[in-house]
Amino acid sequence: MAHISHASHPEVIKRLKRAEGHLRSVVQMMEDGRACLDLAQQLQAIEKAVAAAKRTLIHDHVDHCLAQAAAGAPEQSRAALAEFRDITKYL
Template identity: 35%
Template sequence: MRIEGDTTVEVVKRLRRAEGQIRGVIAMIEDGRDCAEVVTQLAAVSRALDRAGFKIVASGLQQCMSDDADSEERRANLDQMEKLFLSLA
């Protein structure tokens, strides 16, 4: 299953934002910033990455529901999406 065009744009945008946040966290660590501040920013990065992953899974689920695939193939796709979702949880 492929990531749809609109979803790709959204996910890449989220990942680029997370990339910037990670650079910021690295700079905070190098500057000797307070542990609580660093962990707070790491939590924000983690949430951003989770959202990107969930967006991909949600897109895959929508494809599963709208595909013209037969019921056996649809079931296999749904099982795969469930595993991916659980890997993020």
């Protein structure tokens, strides 16, 4: 299916850019010799931020995909449901 920009994309982009900056600062912390506990805590925060961004993106897409499947012709519905099955692997 073609790429469609969803309402959540600006928020997901903002979250990912924030996580990207956070990741850069953790790399700097490592280069500065910070304690492993501090690094692990910061990496956990980055991991949670990326997971939340992914979850938001997938949930928004699933909502759109299901609406499209319900409203579309049988062929479009089958394609939308196939894509739904594919994207749910990443939840």
